[in-house]
Amino acid sequence: MSQLPQNAPLRDTESLRRQIAARKRFDLLFGWLGLLLISGALLVLFLLGINLVIDGWGPLWQRHEVKADKSAFGLREVAGTLRRREDQWLLQLDRLIVLADPAVLAPLDGQRVDLVGRLPRGTKKEIETESIAPAGERPAGTLSGVLRSVSTKDEAGKPVTRYEIEPDPLLVDLSGTDQTALQEGRRYAFTVKGRPSEGKVVATEVVPLKTRSFFTSYPSRFPEEAGILSAWVGTLLIMLVTMVLAVPLGVAAGIYLEEYAPRNRLTAIIEVNIANLAGVPSIIWGLMALGLFVYILNFGRSILTAGMTLGLLVLPIVIIATREAIRSIPQTIREAAIGLGATKWQTIRYHILPYSLSGILTGAIIALSRAIGETAPLVTIGALTFIAFLPPPPVEYRVSAEDRAAYESALKTDPNAPAPSPKLHFQPFAWLKSGYTVMPIQLFQWVSRPQKAFHENAAAAGIVLLVMTLGLNGVAIFLRYRLRRSIKW
Amino acid sequence: MVTATVQPRHPVGNLKIRHPVKAEVRDFSFFYANGFQALKNIQLPVAEKKTTALIGPSGCGKSTLLRSFNRMHDLYSHNRYEGQIILHPEGINLIGPDLEPIEIRMRCSMVFQKPNPFPKSIYENVAYGLRVRGIRDKSLIEARVESALRGAALWEEVKDRLHASGQSLSGGQQQRLCIARALATEPEILLFDEPTAALDPISTSRIEDLITELEKTVTILIVTHNMHQAARISDYTAFMYLGELIEFDETDRIFTNPSSRMTEQYVTGRFG
Numbered sequence: 121m122s123q124l125p126q127n128a129p130l131r132d133t134e135s136l137r138r139q140i141a142a143r144k145r146f147d148l149l150f151g152w153l154g155l156l157l158i159s160g161a162l163l164v165l166f167l168l169g170i171n172l173v174i175d176g177w178g179p180l181w182q183r184h185e186v187k188a189d190k191s192a193f194g195l196r197e198v199a200g201t202l203r204r205r206e207d208q209w210l211l212q213l214d215r216l217i218v219l220a221d222p223a224v225l226a227p228l229d230g231q232r233v234d235l236v237g238r239l240p241r242g243t244k245k246e247i248e249t250e251s252i253a254p255a256g257e258r259p260a261g262t263l264s265g266v267l268r269s270v271s272t273k274d275e276a277g278k279p280v281t282r283y284e285i286e287p288d289p290l291l292v293d294l295s296g297t298d299q300t301a302l303q304e305g306r307r308y309a310f311t312v313k314g315r316p317s318e319g320k321v322v323a324t325e326v327v328p329l330k331t332r333s334f335f336t337s338y339p340s341r342f343p344e345e346a347g348i349l350s351a352w353v354g355t356l357l358i359m360l361v362t363m364v365l366a367v368p369l370g371v372a373a374g375i376y377l378e379e380y381a382p383r384n385r386l387t388a389i390i391e392v393n394i395a396n397l398a399g400v401p402s403i404i405w406g407l408m409a410l411g412l413f414v415y416i417l418n419f420g421r422s423i424l425t426a427g428m429t430l431g432l433l434v435l436p437i438v439i440i441a442t443r444e445a446i447r448s449i450p451q452t453i454r455e456a457a458i459g460l461g462a463t464k465w466q467t468i469r470y471h472i473l474p475y476s477l478s479g480i481l482t483g484a485i486i487a488l489s490r491a492i493g494e495t496a497p498l499v500t501i502g503a504l505t506f507i508a509f510l511p512p513p514p515v516e517y518r519v520s521a522e523d524r525a526a527y528e529s530a531l532k533t534d535p536n537a538p539a540p541s542p543k544l545h546f547q548p549f550a551w552l553k554s555g556y557t558v559m560p561i562q563l564f565q566w567v568s569r570p571q572k573a574f575h576e577n578a579a580a581a582g583i584v585l586l587v588m589t590l591g592l593n594g595v596a597i598f599l600r601y602r603l604r605r606s607i608k609w
Numbered sequence: 610m611v612t613a614t615v616q617p618r619h620p621v622g623n624l625k626i627r628h629p630v631k632a633e634v635r636d637f638s639f640f641y642a643n644g645f646q647a648l649k650n651i652q653l654p655v656a657e658k659k660t661t662a663l664i665g666p667s668g669c670g671k672s673t674l675l676r677s678f679n680r681m682h683d684l685y686s687h688n689r690y691e692g693q694i695i696l697h698p699e700g701i702n703l704i705g706p707d708l709e710p711i712e713i714r715m716r717c718s719m720v721f722q723k724p725n726p727f728p729k730s731i732y733e734n735v736a737y738g739l740r741v742r743g744i745r746d747k748s749l750i751e752a753r754v755e756s757a758l759r760g761a762a763l764w765e766e767v768k769d770r771l772h773a774s775g776q777s778l779s780g781g782q783q784q785r786l787c788i789a790r791a792l793a794t795e796p797e798i799l800l801f802d803e804p805t806a807a808l809d810p811i812s813t814s815r816i817e818d819l820i821t822e823l824e825k826t827v828t829i830l831i832v833t834h835n836m837h838q839a840a841r842i843s844d845y846t847a848f849m850y851l852g853e854l855i856e857f858d859e860t861d862r863i864f865t866n867p868s869s870r871m872t873e874q875y876v877t878g879r880f881g
Contacts, residue, residue: 382686452725459679460738460790461715470737475728607728608776 172586176579184337184345185243185329187309193242197309199329203289204304210289211310211321216240218267218283220249225283228254229269235285236261239312243329247285262315263287275572293322302326334580338508339562343573348581350507351562354423355492355588357511357551358558361427362434362491367484369431370438374480377439378446379468398436405433406500414501421502423511424552429497434487441483445476478603485596489589495560504555505565511554516545559585624652624857626845631657631828632678632703632798635693639673642687647673649852650692655798655845657697660820660829662843662860664836666880669849671832675800678703678830679717680710696797715742718791722803724783726775726790731758731767734775734786738794753793761789762819781812788819792827799823801831805838817842836876840864848872 185199193199203210218225218235232255237247239262247263255264265287274280292310294302302308311325337347381387409429419425449472457467473480523540530537557565559581566578634653640646648670655661663671673682680703682688694703696716703713718738726734735754744750754771758764763785767778775786784804791799801820805813820829820842833839839846839860846863848856848871856863856872867873874880 450725452721452723453727455681455684455719455721456725456727456787456790457737457741458684459681459714459719459721460741460794461711462737462741463711466741470740471727606774606776 172579172582175576176581176583179343179573179577179580180334180583182344183331183333185307186332188328188330193309194311195241196313197242197311197327198239199243199307199309201307202292202302202304202326205289209292209294209299209302211292211323212289213239213263213287214245215284215286216245216247216263218249218252218285219246220252220283222281222283224252225267226269228252228267229283231255231267232264233267233285234258234261235263235265236315237263239315242309260318262317263290264319288319290316291320293320294326296322296324297326334577335584339506339557339565340508343571343577346566346574346577348559348562348584350510351557351559351581352584353510354503354507354556355558357423358426358430358556359488359492361423361552362430363484363488365428365431366435366438366487370435370484370487371442371480373435374439374442374446375468375472378443379464379472394436394439398440401496402433402494403496403500405429406497409497410501420553421504421555422553423556425501426498426503426556426558427552429501430491430494433494433497434491437487437490438480438483441486442476442480445479445483446472448479449475475607478600478607481599481603482596485592485599489592489596492589492592493560493585495558495564498558498561503561504557505561507555507557511551511556512547514546514548514551516547518542518545520545559588624654626654626656626859628656628659628844629697630654631697632830633693633695633697634674635695637674637677637690637692637694637704639670639677639682639691640689642685647852648677651854653847653854653857655828655830657828658824658826659844660824660831660842661845661847662839663830663832663847663849664834664839664875665849665855666875667834668851670852671847671849672802674849675802675830675832676719678798678800679714679719680704681719683710715794716796717798717800718794718796719800719802720784720787720791720804722806724780724787724807726778726783726786728774728776730772731775731778731786732771735789735793738790742794754789757789757793760792760823761785762815762822763789779812781808781815784808784812784816785819788816788823792823796827798828798830801829801833803832803834806834813838836864836878848875850875 187193198211198213200214201212203212233252234255234257235247235249236251237249240247251261252267253261263285265285267283267285269281270284271279271281307329309327309329310321310323311327313322313324315321332345332347334347335352336349337345338349339351340346377387377391381390406429409425409432413419413425413428414421419428453471453475454467457471458464462470519540519542523543527537527540563578563581563585566574566581569575632655634651634655637648637651637653638646639648651674653661653674663674665671676682677690677694682690690704692704695701696703701708703717715738727737729737732754735757736750739750739753755764755768758767763782766782767773767786775783778786784807788799788804804820805816808816817838820831823829824844831839831843843860846858846860847854848863848867848869850871856867856869858868863872864876867876
């Protein structure tokens with residue numbers, strides 16, 4: 121700041137203006153600095169987000185096919201679409217990548233060819249070629265079709281040319297199979313007998329295929345087939361347990377501390393400790409939960425343990441949010457209710473709780489969106505990284521383990537023993553005891569693998585996790601807006 | 610500002626009143642949790658179905674005295690009452706330790722300085738006092754809500770929007786809603802804690818008219834900063850200063866011919 125000359129008159133307009141300009145310079149400087157910092161931060165955020173979306177967008181929409189009966193593809197099974205021509209069944213294979221010496225393939229580009237090789241197993245899209253020749257030069261081989269070159273990029277991003285064949289439909293003999301349920305145009309896994317020749321093939325079994333997306337697939341060792349089904353179901357169930365534990369407990373504790381507890385040294389200590397607990401590193405919570413829930417209480421590495429651990433972790437957040445919300449209600453409202461002869465509980469039930477609901481719900485949701493991303497405590501208490509099953513549903517129609525065991529022992533003496541029939545099983549809490557994985561752990565597991573394709577899966581899971589968290593926060597903002605609208609202090 | 614220290618003494622004026630006594634404050638002292646003595650040995654009769662005004666400069670303890678009448682101080686721990694506030698005709702002690710504060714609050718309703726309607730509908734605001742009592746009879750509640758709103762001179766303005774939020778009303782209407790809320794349970798004493806301090810002059814005059822009207826059916830005790838208001842609406846006036854009752858008399862006497870020099874100085878606006 122520029123100093124006024126010692127003898128300058130205070131009303132000297134010229135020097136006053138200069139002095140004001142000097143004082144305002146800092147305002148200007150700080151304004152620009154702030155703008156710069158904010159736009160820099162926004163730019164970085166934008167780049168990070170774009171990077172995540174670019175990496176994860178592909179896997180997010182990836183689909184793959186599995187057999188409807190969930191069994192693995194057999195050695196002689198090939199996936200294809202069932203077509204019909206007049207009264208004959210046709211097997212339309214997908215476009216296949218031809219694995220052969222490019223020097224042999226290059227001159228055949230764009231021509232019809234006959235190809236001899238083994239049909240790809242399952243939904244694989246490649247065919248290993250033993251020989252290939254222009255169509256009509258010799259008796260037709262395994263497949264016929266038009267060979268085309270396709271320019272693409274390999275894993276490292278280098279441009280390469282590969283050759284693909286668009287196979288002609290094969291006449292398929294389905295006489296050995298049950299044809300009643302077959303539908304034209306649907307996709308099936310065909311168990312083929314030998315190689316097709318002269319455009320004909322015999323199928324001994326036909327099993328329908330189902331499409332699985334990223335969201336409905338279990339993790340897999342093939343990145344293009346891996347998904348987050350067990351992760352998001354695990355996350356949802358654990359959040360349910362967390363919510364059921366943390367919200368009633370936290371709200372009750374907050375109400376007690378604000379409305380009932382006397383103001384003394386003990387409550388002061390409790391208050392300070394709650395604030396401190398909110399800052400305890402989450403891995404410490406995991407460690408404590410491992411000792412208490414897993415080893416002493418023997419809850420196992422289950423959804424229950426995980427939910428309780430995260431519930432404890434976010435309990436202080438819920439308590440603090442509840443207390444803040446209650447504190448924002450003016451004392452005059454309490455006095456008005458009490459002054460009309462209401463009891464403390466009547467005041468809480470009909471005034472304090474309804475008026476603080478928006479704050480409490482916001483706090484609960486913020487707590488939940490913190491819990492949803494927690495990884496460290498779950499790693500400590502033994503979240504599994506590879507889960508290819510879902511927790512048992514509350515109601516299930518299945519053959520019980522006892523019936524199955526009885527049937528197996530009966531089979532030893534009587535090969536014609538009646539097979540056990542499935543029954544309805546009510547097991548409302550069985551899922552609490554189930555093993556689990558959650559989104560962040562699945563994400564971490566994928567990131568820690570060397571293949572780039574898994575990293576892309578991780579980015580896709582990251583997008584989903586981000587959307588879940590932002591969604592929760594969005595709900596919190598919406599609730600606050602809706603519930604606050606009618607209340608003004 | 611007079612700086613003379615006030616010696617404890619019996620109030621000047623006339624503690625005998627011409628009307629039946631509804632409540633009587635006897636040797637009453639009040640201590641806040643931090644040990645501060647807010648009221649010192651107060652003696653005060655409250656005339657039945659008349660308006661008694663408590664006046665005095667800020668911090669003189671008039672609100673503290675008023676809030677003792679419905680045990681509002683019980684909300685905060687470690688506050689201490691000494692002496693008696695007797696409610697006639699039963700002669701029960703309002704601040705007696707074995708008396709349930711909730712019963713007191715049902716008999717002595719309070720209207721606060723700042724209008725504090727609940728953020729609920731107008732109807733629910735008025736019905737609340739009945740609801741906490743467990744009254745569920747819809748027709749009874751409806752009848753009482755209407756009579757309370759009529760009693761508070763608000764019915765004509767809100768009868769078409771009983772289910773609008775109480776907070777959507779203007780400040781003066783909100784205060785009349787609070788009066789209706791207090792009236793719904795038919796209290797014996799209505800306690801007003803500076804009911805017009807937050808209102809504009811027109812709303813203020815409506816509340817004053819209302820109080821004059823209410824006086825026919827209920828005993829009124831009002832704390833006010835506004836001496837003209839006390840002169841306009843009250844039958845008796847008590848002047849308090851630094852936790853003591855300096856003078857109590859009929860309002861006319863207090864404002865025209867007070868016994869105490871301090872009262873005279875206060876009512877003529879020379880301090881306070």
